[in-house]
Amino acid sequence: MDKFRITGGRALSGRVSISGAKNSALPCMAAALLSAETVTLHNLPYVRDIITQRRLLEDLGATVLTPELRTHKISASHIELFEAPYELVRTMRASVLVLGPLLSRFGKAKVSLPGGCAIGTRPIDLHLVAFEKLGAEVKLEGGNVIARAPNGGRLVGGEIQFDKVTVTGTENVMMAATLARGVTVLQNAACEPEITDLAELLNKMGARVRGAGTSRIEIEGVEELGSAQHTIIPDRIETGTFIAAAAITQGDLEIKDCQPLHLAAVIDKFRQVGVSIEEINPSTLRVSCPKKLTAKDVTTQPHPQFPTDMQAQYMALMTQAEGKAVIEETVFENRFMHASELQRMGARISIDGRHASVTGPTPLTGAPLIASDLRASASLVLAGLVAKGETIIDRVYHIDRGYEKIEAKLRNVGADIERIRESVTASLPHVPQPGMAAEV
Numbered sequence: 001m002d003k004f005r006i007t008g009g010r011a012l013s014g015r016v017s018i019s020g021a022k023n024s025a026l027p028c029m030a031a032a033l034l035s036a037e038t039v040t041l042h043n044l045p046y047v048r049d050i051i052t053q054r055r056l057l058e059d060l061g062a063t064v065l066t067p068e069l070r071t072h073k074i075s076a077s078h079i080e081l082f083e084a085p086y087e088l089v090r091t092m093r094a095s096v097l098v099l100g101p102l103l104s105r106f107g108k109a110k111v112s113l114p115g116g117c118a119i120g121t122r123p124i125d126l127h128l129v130a131f132e133k134l135g136a137e138v139k140l141e142g143g144n145v146i147a148r149a150p151n152g153g154r155l156v157g158g159e160i161q162f163d164k165v166t167v168t169g170t171e172n173v174m175m176a177a178t179l180a181r182g183v184t185v186l187q188n189a190a191c192e193p194e195i196t197d198l199a200e201l202l203n204k205m206g207a208r209v210r211g212a213g214t215s216r217i218e219i220e221g222v223e224e225l226g227s228a229q230h231t232i233i234p235d236r237i238e239t240g241t242f243i244a245a246a247a248i249t250q251g252d253l254e255i256k257d258c259q260p261l262h263l264a265a266v267i268d269k270f271r272q273v274g275v276s277i278e279e280i281n282p283s284t285l286r287v288s289c290p291k292k293l294t295a296k297d298v299t300t301q302p303h304p305q306f307p308t309d310m311q312a313q314y315m316a317l318m319t320q321a322e323g324k325a326v327i328e329e330t331v332f333e334n335r336f337m338h339a340s341e342l343q344r345m346g347a348r349i350s351i352d353g354r355h356a357s358v359t360g361p362t363p364l365t366g367a368p369l370i371a372s373d374l375r376a377s378a379s380l381v382l383a384g385l386v387a388k389g390e391t392i393i394d395r396v397y398h399i400d401r402g403y404e405k406i407e408a409k410l411r412n413v414g415a416d417i418e419r420i421r422e423s424v425t426a427s428l429p430h431v432p433q434p435g436m437a438a439e440v
């Protein structure tokens with residue numbers, strides 16, 4: 001497995017460009033299954049999860065053309081298979097996002113139950129209850145969800161109140177409702193920017209979705225959906241990660257091609273801590289850091305509050321802040337795996353259930369570390385950038401799932417980081433970043 005070798009102590013400076021949002025691209029790719037016509041998606045991030053989703057669509061019978069690396073032309077005119085197999089779902093939970101589109105357009109779908117992951121049990125019960133409310137028959141058999149529309153025909157619109165805010169649950173049901181008979185109303189829906197982006201694509205395909213981005217979404221079903229072109233929004237979590245990178249190294253970064261409005265709570269919290277974040281223009285931030293950071297408590301919650309996907313990166317930053325910060329994780333029940341790795345570098349962190357207390361500032365020392373999940377690995381990279389000496393991070397396949405060539409982007413702004421490849425075949429083929437010289 002590939003590793004990262006990082007030697008810390010350099011202040012980052014320069015310009016970095018943000019890629020498209022993984023968590024918008026995945027549902028948007030699944031949405032192509034709703035139509036027999038071509039859906040063209042631009043600004044797709046070149047990350048492992050997008051490759052997995054593409055493979056799933058092709059296994060189902062879709063064709064995916066790539067006129068250029070970050071554009072996919074998806075045509076689901078000849079879907080022959082209605083099944084997302086365990087091999088794929090266990091590598092990427094977001095594969096469950098094909099359930100809604102297949103069930104709604106073809107009246108049937110079989111998707112392996114995702115099972116738990118490093119950050120929590122992560123059931124999909126709320127997705128399934130909602131599909132039943134749209135008239136589907138849903139049963140679990142041999143580790144699979146087998147769903148059928150009533151009499152193999154169309155789903156029927158209805159009122160759905162989510163017991164808990166669920167991002168992919170909202171996306172899955174919103175997609176299914178676009179082809180249902182009548183009106184569907186989703187209450188307590190998730191409001192993440194990725195949901196608004198998906199709704200924008202669906203409406204371009206001819207759907208009638210209103211209220212996306214609020215907790216009440218109304219979808220009036222239509223007979224069929226057509227073709228569309230759509231550009232994926234910037235990745236707000238990648239943006240937040242690079243803000244943290246500039247802050248933890250006391251650097252000076254210009255972050256381009258981002259959408260500051262999508263991470264207002266993160267920007268607000270970093271400013272409270274003492275990071276200077278200037279909006280140069282609507283898609284560019286200038287981030288610099290004064291000498292001293294001040295510890296501040298934070299609680300993760302669904303959008304528009306502070307996102308759980310920035311919690312690990314924030315913890316790494318708090319190891320360098322004056323005072324004690326209490327981090328409360330309310331979204332996932334087991335999302336402090338990175339804490340023990342940071343402790344190996346000397347960080348002062350204590351965990352009590354869903355609360356982590358971080359005391360700082362503490363000089364960190366480089367060490368061999370193991371990444372456990374996508375965002376945990378980002379926090380270890382941040383810690384490595386400020387630690388004394390060398391840090392080796394193993395299992396960086398986790399970070400490749402959601403960050404496009406993060407080591408190349410960091411090196412380009414002065415970090416001493418390199419990828420130690422296990423073997424040529426294992427990792428993603430090298431592609432030059434927008435605006436970066438091709439590496440030989």
Ligand code: EPZ
Pocket residue numbers: 023026094120121122123124125126127128164165166167168169190307308309331332333374375402
């Ligand atoms: C999405 O996951 C994101 N993934 C996650 O990002 C993100 O952490 C999460 O939303 C929260 O913001 C994608 O968009 C592909 P949820 P999702 O359903 O939809 C419970 C990353 O790092 N729940 O909103 O799977 C669940 O266990 C990833 O990019 C149920 O109990 O998350 C959790 O505690 C990690 N039953 C909470 O709700 C259900 O049926 C929120 O989960 C569904 C969810």
